[in-house]
Amino acid sequence: MKKLKLGLPKGSLQDATIKIFERAGFKIVVRSRSYFPSIDDAEIEPVLLRAQEMSRYVEDRTLDCGITGADWVLENGSKVKSLAELQYSKQTENKVRWVLAVPESSKIKSVKDLAGKKIATEVVGITRKYLKQHKVQADVEFSWGATEAKVTSGLVDAIVELTETGSSLRANKLRIVETLCESNTQFIANKEACADEWKRSKMEQIIMLLHGALAASNMVGLKMNILEKNFEKVRSLLPSLKEPTVSHLSDP
Structure with a gap:
């Protein structure tokens, strides 16, 4: 089975990162004194590393990809690709x-x-x-x-x-x-992983799910009953990620 070696940040970003992954549908279990968490996706091989070191291990292909701060990529001078910005940090969603x-x-x-x-x-x-x-x-x-x-x-x-x-x-x-x-949190990868069709597809899938989890934290689901004659007026007032789902009910 093909595996994607994914670096997860140990330390200040660890809890926030694991929570984001959980909201994205992944179950990660970190055992005491272990640097190799378990994840309910057999195609992902996670490793816990300090964010300060992450870009170096991604660059030298020890890892395919990882999550770290843009500041540590800059500090290390690592030649890696940033595939996505993830708007979260230790306490807030700000940089x-x-x-x-x-x-x-x-x-x-x-x-x-x-x-x-x-x-x-x-x-x-x-x-x-x-x-x-x-x-x-x-x-x-x-x-x-x-x-x-x-x-x-x-x-x-x-x-x-x-x-x-x-x-x-x-x-x-x-x-x-x-x-x-x-600085903000970024999903980085080396050029070899990006060139591998399977790994690239797997990374894009993970990123899509993470972005969805982050976007959902700022949104709510809203259900309402309205008269059909008021539908267009109500829709024009409410923001929506996509078109609303409409279920027609019989008139009383």
């Missing part, structure tokens, strides 16, 4: 942002003020590229975590951190100076 943040009391007002300063971040490549674009030389160091604490304690002058709502930054009395980039 996330990588932002330059400093303490509220900091004198840093723009990227130009970072010359000679120390910056901590998980996206070293994106940060260095942004600084280069603005002709600013600064010391950029990789942060393994607790990035916000490093700037509030004075270990670094600024951070580049991921934010979805900004609430965590505000709670730590940090101020956003600039946005380096926005």
Whole structure:
């Protein structure tokens, strides 16, 4: 049997991703300490990986496809194809942002003020590229975590951190100076998988179901009884994904 090797993001996107798949009709079971979930589709072989690493494994064909953030494709410089944008993140359906943040009391007002300063971040490549674009030389160091604490304690002058709502930054009395980039969740694949007719068809089927699940979260089904003479007037007032289903009833 042919198999599609699909990477699912482990970590902050994991729960949201599995819920989307469940709404799309897939049942995924993640067992404790296992990186190989079960799925009720024998043609899919899922693997749990950090979103930060996903694009590298898709590019080198260890995986056929995967779900990750556009930011990590950019950070890794991976040559993969984005087959679809999936509008969801950890907490909301909005895009996330990588932002330059400093303490509220900091004198840093723009990227130009970072010359000679120390910056901590998980996206070293994106940060260095942004600084280069603005002709600013600064010391950029990789942060393994607790990035916000490093700037509030004075270990670094600024951070580049991921934010979805900004609430965590505000709670730590940090101020956003600039946005380096926005990111959303994407379904990526390597060119070999895209060239394989069966794999391409399977990926398109999964994407169609995921898009349907995401679209349905913003829609409701509406049933009503109306007089036939009012049908056209009512239809003109109500938005619809497709033409409404009409069942004619006998007049009382």
